Amino acid sequence: MWNALKKHHATVADRKFIELVDADRANDFSVIASDMRLDYAKTNIDKTGRDLLIDLLETAGVTAKRDAMFAGEAINETEGRAVLHTALRNLDGDAVMVNGKDVMPDVLRTLANMSAFAEDVRSGAFTGQGGKITDVVNIGIGGSDLGPAMAVNALAPYHNEPRCHFVSNVDPADIAGVLRTCDPATTLVIVASKTFTTIETMTNARTAQAWMAEVVTDTGAQFAALSTAEDKTAAFGIAPERVFGFEDWVGGRYSLWGPIGLSLMIAIGADAFKSFLRGAQAMDVHFKSADWSENLPALLAVVGIWHNQICGYATRAVLPYDNNLNRLPAYLQQLEMESNGKGVSMDGADLTVNSGPVVWGEPGTNGQHAFYQLIHQGTRVVPCEFLVAARGHEDDLHHQHQLLVANCLAQSEALMTGRTLDEARAKVAVKFDGDELERQAKHRVFPGNRPSVTIAYPQMTPFVLGQLIALYEHRVFVEGVVLGINSYDQWGVELGKELATALQPVVEGTAGTDNKDGSTAALVDFLQKHGV
Ligand SMILES: O=P(O)(O)OC[C@H]1O[C@](O)(CO)[C@@H](O)[C@@H]1O
Numbered sequence: 001m002w003n004a005l006k007k008h009h010a011t012v013a014d015r016k017f018i019e020l021v022d023a024d025r026a027n028d029f030s031v032i033a034s035d036m037r038l039d040y041a042k043t044n045i046d047k048t049g050r051d052l053l054i055d056l057l058e059t060a061g062v063t064a065k066r067d068a069m070f071a072g073e074a075i076n077e078t079e080g081r082a083v084l085h086t087a088l089r090n091l092d093g094d095a096v097m098v099n100g101k102d103v104m105p106d107v108l109r110t111l112a113n114m115s116a117f118a119e120d121v122r123s124g125a126f127t128g129q130g131g132k133i134t135d136v137v138n139i140g141i142g143g144s145d146l147g148p149a150m151a152v153n154a155l156a157p158y159h160n161e162p163r164c165h166f167v168s169n170v171d172p173a174d175i176a177g178v179l180r181t182c183d184p185a186t187t188l189v190i191v192a193s194k195t196f197t198t199i200e201t202m203t204n205a206r207t208a209q210a211w212m213a214e215v216v217t218d219t220g221a222q223f224a225a226l227s228t229a230e231d232k233t234a235a236f237g238i239a240p241e242r243v244f245g246f247e248d249w250v251g252g253r254y255s256l257w258g259p260i261g262l263s264l265m266i267a268i269g270a271d272a273f274k275s276f277l278r279g280a281q282a283m284d285v286h287f288k289s290a291d292w293s294e295n296l297p298a299l300l301a302v303v304g305i306w307h308n309q310i311c312g313y314a315t316r317a318v319l320p321y322d323n324n325l326n327r328l329p330a331y332l333q334q335l336e337m338e339s340n341g342k343g344v345s346m347d348g349a350d351l352t353v354n355s356g357p358v359v360w361g362e363p364g365t366n367g368q369h370a371f372y373q374l375i376h377q378g379t380r381v382v383p384c385e386f387l388v389a390a391r392g393h394e395d396d397l398h399h400q401h402q403l404l405v406a407n408c409l410a411q412s413e414a415l416m417t418g419r420t421l422d423e424a425r426a427k428v429a430v431k432f433d434g435d436e437l438e439r440q441a442k443h444r445v446f447p448g449n450r451p452s453v454t455i456a457y458p459q460m461t462p463f464v465l466g467q468l469i470a471l472y473e474h475r476v477f478v479e480g481v482v483l484g485i486n487s488y489d490q491w492g493v494e495l496g497k498e499l500a501t502a503l504q505p506v507v508e509g510t511a512g513t514d515n516k517d518g519s520t521a522a523l524v525d526f527l528q529k530h531g532v
Pocket residue numbers: 141142143144192193194195196197198201252253338490493
């Protein structure tokens with residue numbers, strides 16, 4: 001299949017896709033599911049290419065793998081675990097079996113407990129020593145931070161109760177900056193850690209505990225924990241009624257839908273949080289039922305495969321024309337790169353194609369005045385993913401939103417159409433002539449034919465955000481199955497953790513640098529001379 005796709009790519013690589021994009025192609029290469037429209041017409045995928053890509057899904061066994069995932073089979077083979085974040089948004093409670101046990105009663109009970117606690121915090125029924133909670137500090141990292149941090153920003157227009165802060169970095173600047181703005185007597189600290197062992201999180205949690213203890217008599221009463229390790233949360237001193245547990249079949253970067261979403265739930269309320277879950281559930285239903293040729297996550301995945309594994313474009317820019325989605329690129333970096341940044345397939349063989357792409361981005365229009373220069377005229381092609389809402393939330397500034405939308409559409413159009421040398425000459429002919437005209441015109445040429453997809457939606461509501469994040473999760477799943485890798489482990493983060501633990505005494509000066517390489521030893525020496 002890979003060879004067939006590469007052969008086909010050779011036949012379309014030079015085709016100007018601007019010449020192909022008429023109304024028919026725009027409809028044929030777009031799909032609408034629930035509230036979302038995915039347009040992938042501005043690419044050089046043609047019908048044959050799409051058919052081949054869909055054959056690839058079938059050959060790779062995506063259908064069977066998808067069904068196995070939803071059925072609770074242990075598709076995370078290297079860790080022997082099921083992958084069931086979808087159960088967390090299965091609000092109708094239909095049975096989901098793991099090892100012969102229906103997990104839904106526990107899932108729904110935890111959701112009810114979280115909802116009651118979140119509403120108590122919001123209403124003031126739950127208080128700190130100094131009264132109603134004014135600030136919530138979520139301490140977590142990776143999946144225990146990026147999801148809720150991204151979603152609280154994305155849903156800022158729905159955020160109507162305590163201020164929410166997110167501390168992730170072990171750099172003391174992070175926690176010190178946040179705690180400086182909070183009153184310990186009215187702050188709730190949420191320690192979010194699936195394992196409850198992550199060094200950054202546990203270090204920050206102890207710092208927060210000490211900060212609170214200066215003022216608050218019973219600090220444990222103002223701490224909550226989100227974890228799979230209830231023994232460890234108890235040892236930390238957090239009472240069981242404020243521990244919201246989940247199972248090991250929820251991966252860290254897929255955990256926003258359950259207890260790890262508590263800070264989001266406190267920010268927007270339990271009803272809006274359920275609407276967020278319903279959006280994701282709608283995308284799950286679509287993913288399970290739509291034909292691959294009409295299936296949003298599958299199509300987004302095959303476009304990604306086309307650009308990365310077939311065309312060889314190493315990166316992908318995610319460009320939300322939605323300022324509140326400013327943390328989406330960082331969230332997607334973990335979701336996609338921790339899931340699909342692997343060089344070994346499930347059976348232990350080396351991959352024969354590239355692993356997943358480097359994902360990066362910033363909201364438009366800011367990026368336009370920063371890195372779009374390279375996207376338009378650089379020597380490397382960067383496939384772009386634009387996201388845009390029909391409406392913002394600032395009704396009195398709707399004209400400004402229209403300008404935002406115009407910018408978004410202009411960028412994908414400019415990337416596709418480009419500007420020829422003749423057009424560039426015509427632009428500068430009033431100012432220059434002769435050789436100087438030629439030289440100046442060359443700088444103003446845009447190669448065009450640069451691919452992009454656009455995801456459009458009515459408005460960034462909790463329901464729409466749920467759909468969007470579930471769309472990306474399933475896209476990652478499909479790409480992972482096609483590559484034959486396990487998208488649900490993350491062994492690649494281990495070595496650095498082990499070496500950091502070993503280096504701590506070296507940095508502190510209680511161990512020597514004898515067994516370190518020359519470069520590391522010299523850096524330790526330099527930092528120690530400067531007071532580390
Ligand atoms: O929630 P935990 O267990 O603290 O882990 C945090 C993050 O660390 C990782 O395990 C990677 O180091 C991520 O996969 C995870 O989201």
